[in-house]
Amino acid sequence: MAKTENEGSPGLLDPDAVSRGEALGILARLVVEGYRVGEHRSPFQGFAIEFAQHREYAMGDDPRHLDWKVIGRTDRYYIKQYRQDTNFVAHVILDASESMDYGSGKITKMHYGKALAACLSYLVLKQRDASAVALIDDEIREYMPRTDNLGKIHHIMDRLAAYPPKQKTKLGQCLLDVARMIKRKGITILISDLLDDEETLQQGIQRIRFAGSEVIVFHVMDPAELTFPFRGTVKFIGLEETGVLETAPADIAKSFRQEVEAFCGRVREICERNGCHYVLANTATPLAETLSGYLVFRKKSVA
């Protein structure tokens, strides 16, 4: 396992560092290569490669490609053959709305999301697959079309690093727009705090799934959003122009935590109901830990 950004490169997930594309790229490489992509099969492999035909098993073939259904039907051994010249496309959708600009510590959800997007893009490009990156808030603000050129990673990092979150969220609508842009099956990775209408979110996810794409949702949340640790009297100024509220947080902390837990539960349920992977990404957890944790899980679930 690669060292986390906190151990190997303590500055890389630093907000200033993440604002620099170069640093983002270094981070992504560290995280991904630390996962020993070169030594293990990519967790994304085998899923995006299309089946082409069957042929009879010959000595030396990889028994993993045996089609057991055919064996069961015909009692004869056949392996699956794939169209290996077809790469999959990973659409990385990063929520760049203003709500992502919150962070109780030094790192905001935006910083975390950018780093995560960079890592995922790098991972996909490294294995010679294609990656497209979209930055969304109330519309698709930036779209970097698919590329399988690893050299383009710097451009992607620069665009990610430079983008300032400042608009409201219309997540569901953006997902619908992205779904129209997906031409072939692939993976759609949504990195967001999901602070939008849950119904439209579900519709967006369903649309992407209908388009044949796998969806992975990284639900980015700040630890303060999860634990609500505030004391005294606090004036909460809402991001995305959601108003101002003054209250004593200690009096309502328990209720708030219950509400957030219920929200996460609902979102998880939406994902599971639509066959998506849901990952709660706490910005207090080192990025490498979050990502590698998911990748290990994915490898086990795909295998």
Place this chain on the structure above:
Amino acid sequence: MSFLNPAVLFGVLLVGVPIAIHLLNKNRIQEIRWPMMKFLRNIVKRNEKKLRIEDLILLICRCLIVALLALAFARPTLWFGGGTLISADPVAAVLLLDVSGSMGYGNGVETRLDSAKKTALEILANLASGSSCALYLVSDQVQPLIPRPTTDMSILRKSILNTQVSERGSDLSEGVQQAATLLKSLPDGEKEIFVITDNQAEAWKGSRKIQKLVEDNSGQIAFKFISVADRVEPNLAVTQMELEGGVAAVNTPLSCRVAVSNWSGQAAANVRITLSADGDSPMNETVIPSIPPNSSQTVILEVKFRDPGYHSLTATIPPDRLPYDNQRAVCLQVVDESRVLIVDGTPTADPVDREGFFLAQALQPVPKDKIADYYLKLVRKGPENIPLDNLGQFDSIILADVAQVNAATTSAISSYVSSGGSLMIFTGPNTERGLNFWQKDSHMLPLLPAKLLGVVDAPTDKKYITLQTKGYGHPVVSIWNDPQNGNFGEVKYARHFSLEPVDVPTLPANVPTGEARLSRVQSILDFSTGKPAVIEGTFGLGKVVLFASTPNTSWNTFPIHPAFVPFMQRLLGYLSRRFGDALIVSPGQTFIHTVPTEFIGQNFFVRRPEQKNSNLAGKIEEGTHGGVVRYRDTGAAGAYALFMGEKKKPFIVFASQPDPRESDLSLVDSKELDAVLAAAKVSEEKLGQVSGKTGHRLSGTPHELWVYFIVLAFLLAIAELVMAHRFSMPK
């Protein structure tokens, strides 16, 4: 309800503190940019009302706690059974403030006098504008602090605040008398007398006089009586202290009789009494196992002095809520020797047959080889060779059955006694022969406390006349009231003189007359028939003791009775303490002492009770018979020592002894009080309202409520703690 500490009511403004804290906390707000407003709004909306109510409840609790504490410190008071107190019109008033010893009784927070002072201040505060007031301090004397009514309330308040409790007895009647006299002398108008007292029975001993004053002034003066005590309080006091026994001589055991009185409804157990001399650490102590309710117990403690001179003895019991009567002092002069002249009626007889033989054995009850060291020195003379030019060298002179003496001797003896000497006269056969002298001599007769009527023989059927067997009232013979000490019943008289006590006017106990005349005649010991066997009288500054029979066994068996030696020793001791009364004053009474002329003009210093050092007290003045020391500041009970210049030994000591009756805190009989109040046309009305013109009774029993306020504040604080904890739990 009134407040005894109204100034503290400003503390109620502190109620603003929790409100200010509440507002400050609200102002100390941090701002946070927050993404999840939707969630927050929903929750706040659900809990807002509840949170507001909880905040309000806690704020109210905190404000109430502060308010209750402020009110408690302001000493809210309800006056029960009250009557109206203050007239709405300007009045000329007299405030009589009881400052007797019992007003020093404390409840742990304040004394009765403190409470009385607060009441007096409250009266002043409520007098109508234009009123004037005089202030008298009343104990067993009246001290007009502000003798005529003044409108200057600030000087009245200051005088009240500076008033201290005295250690004197109490008698309200004189104060009421003086106040009524003062007000009657003023022009017509509203007139009121306020009497603030603890209603002690002793203070009301002149209740009939007060009742008459109230009746005589009805309609002109309103009398208002306020009590600061509503129940009888227990009290232990040292109520008596006397020296007894023989002469106070160096290295000779001296007995001190101490009585402790228990004024309460319960027995007092294990009461420790300590005896100390000259303000030093205790030299003797004892424990009285039990003193029954409302009674006294007497103990005898012994001390010894190593040095001659004036000394003080103080008996002390453990402290209680009335401290001044927990000790009592007595002063004495300790001598290194005492000289006694025995004049034998028949000096030429064999020494054993002389009249003074038994007296000599009784007065020097030590082996012959110890006589030289014994403190009592005897000189034996006959009637013809009495050293008339220097009788003052003797502390006592005993005429042992002398038939008669010449005029010069009689005159010298008369001067000797009137100047303070002690004379004992034994009668007998010689006296019988010289009866004419004893019945008619112009110099001797005035000295005698009784007339010698004639000789009485024992009735033939009974053979002997005996002495009383009980009821020994005189201090000399009081120890024989204890059956363990036996009695005089076995003393037999074959013959005795019949003594008829001389009828003389009774003078006050503490004032030596200084005049050459007989006073204060009393029997020391009686025959079983009730006639005096031994009788004493005060002549000038000295004493004369007359015996009805012989000092030897020719007419009676007394000299060979076991009680004779202690009797004579105690009699000599009693006579030696004849100036003891002059060494005792009542608190506040001026102490007067005569000193030699050469000390006139010199400074004298006084060491007061409980003090280690002496302070300059005044100068010695010129008096009729030499220098005179006058010291007035004797208000504190205890022993005082007077010094001349830098001398370390006092030239005189005296004790200020409070009136023991003042230690009895019993309240006045309600019938007596009701009679006075009925005369004042009492009506029961609520306090706080404006009075009419008639006198009103103030039940005056203040019932302080601060305890309830403190308890309420405490309960509220606990409730606030519990609620704050519950409310702080996250919702």
